[in-house]
Amino acid sequence: GIASIKAREILDSRGNPTIEVDCLLECGITARAGVPSGASTGSKEAIELRDNDKNRFFGKGVLKAVNNVNEIIAPKLIGLDVTKQRQIDSIMIELDGTPNKAKLGANAILGVSLAVARAASYFSDLPLYQYLGGPNANLLPVPCMNIMNGGVHANWQGADFQEFMIAPYGANSFKEAYEWCSEIYQALKGLLKEKGYSVGVGDEGGFAPLVKSNEEPFELMSKAIENAGLKVGEQVGFALDPASSEFYKEGKYILRREKKELEPAKMVKYYEKIVNNFPLVLLEDGLAEYDWDSWKILNKTLGDKIELVGDDIFVTNLEIVKRGISENIANSVLIKLNQIGTLSETLDTVRYAQNSKWGTFVSHRSGETTDSFIADLTVAISAGHLKTGAPARGERVEKYNQLVRIEEELGKYAKYAGKSAFIRPIK
Ligand code: PGA
Ligand code: ZN
Numbered sequence: 001g002i003a004s005i006k007a008r009e010i011l012d013s014r015g016n017p018t019i020e021v022d023c024l025l026e027c028g029i030t031a032r033a034g035v036p037s038g039a040s041t042g043s044k045e046a047i048e049l050r051d052n053d054k055n056r057f058f059g060k061g062v063l064k065a066v067n068n069v070n071e072i073i074a075p076k077l078i079g080l081d082v083t084k085q086r087q088i089d090s091i092m093i094e095l096d097g098t099p100n101k102a103k104l105g106a107n108a109i110l111g112v113s114l115a116v117a118r119a120a121s122y123f124s125d126l127p128l129y130q131y132l133g134g135p136n137a138n139l140l141p142v143p144c145m146n147i148m149n150g151g152v153h154a155n156w157q158g159a160d161f162q163e164f165m166i167a168p169y170g171a172n173s174f175k176e177a178y179e180w181c182s183e184i185y186q187a188l189k190g191l192l193k194e195k196g197y198s199v200g201v202g203d204e205g206g207f208a209p210l211v212k213s214n215e216e217p218f219e220l221m222s223k224a225i226e227n228a229g230l231k232v233g234e235q236v237g238f239a240l241d242p243a244s245s246e247f248y249k250e251g252k253y254i255l256r257r258e259k260k261e262l263e264p265a266k267m268v269k270y271y272e273k274i275v276n277n278f279p280l281v282l283l284e285d286g287l288a289e290y291d292w293d294s295w296k297i298l299n300k301t302l303g304d305k306i307e308l309v310g311d312d313i314f315v316t317n318l319e320i321v322k323r324g325i326s327e328n329i330a331n332s333v334l335i336k337l338n339q340i341g342t343l344s345e346t347l348d349t350v351r352y353a354q355n356s357k358w359g360t361f362v363s364h365r366s367g368e369t370t371d372s373f374i375a376d377l378t379v380a381i382s383a384g385h386l387k388t389g390a391p392a393r394g395e396r397v398e399k400y401n402q403l404v405r406i407e408e409e410l411g412k413y414a415k416y417a418g419k420s421a422f423i424r425p426i427k
Pocket of ligand 1: 311367
């Protein structure tokens, strides 16, 4: 049974406040969970409750959310069986009573939901990935590492596109993939230095130099892969999250780096060219959340070749994902726990997507804590791939390090997803 639940305000990786929750059980077990925070958020995400008290953290304090956990949520959960995740999440959803968790805050609710799940895994004496995923969970994901940052994550000082990722699908194990990514990251740093480019990093730990175009990062990353002794395409491909809602204005995509304003159909052509020039295997948020109908053009053009993931457009919300699937606008959904606010709802979205033969791509947020919950979640749901930033900075590498531990624990029974990770086959 749950003995106590206590929340506090901590700092995230951007130096802004976020919430952390401790769950204590009657048997003495304690577990903790931290809640992340996005910068390029979808408009339909569940509400992240902030104090708006300008005297603290420029209004970003989360003491209201902390108080909601300690004073409103905790008293309703004391004494409950910690393994009753669905019941606990439902109680919080009802207590909140709004469709988007605006009253108690998705940050408050998610902190409790995840702390409870972790406590239940300790109580059940199971590793978290096994508690969540069952006895046969053994699929290690391809880590899509964001090694070049742009867009809002780099204050618009770099590329217009937000995340340029490497996908080491040709490795034989997670550990090998992780080593390759680290080597490519260091090779890229050397290459940028040689070219006189900045090696300062963006919010997710990737380099953010002032590139000449939005294609140049692919050239730089290709060279870095070769310099690390690896083969572009055969062993390591690319994934891209332009986070295009951020540069979509009045029906056009504004590419500042290239002084171009593209209509949706032209933007699709732009991506088609990238796919023809580089081994891009996954494109997330290629079009904006407000440009729903153009997604159909994108999916018609590229949907049978590469994985097309919806982030801002679906916000891990089951009802929106259902509509996306029925209208055939993409073939994969990004999974971010804090977009919807409970573990149970997240798992509902995952199950529906997977039953519909859609991909599920697990993601961190640009503002993170050192909590590695999503590493276990990725293995639990056999997602096959995740993105959690560069192979640098504590809050990013902690997730990758946890996957190394999981692979080690599974030993010879671990399976690396490799090329089969993606919803469209890789040649
Ligand atoms: P965010 O970015 O966490 O700042 O929203 C991540 C993403 O767009 O995938
Ligand atoms: Zn995204």
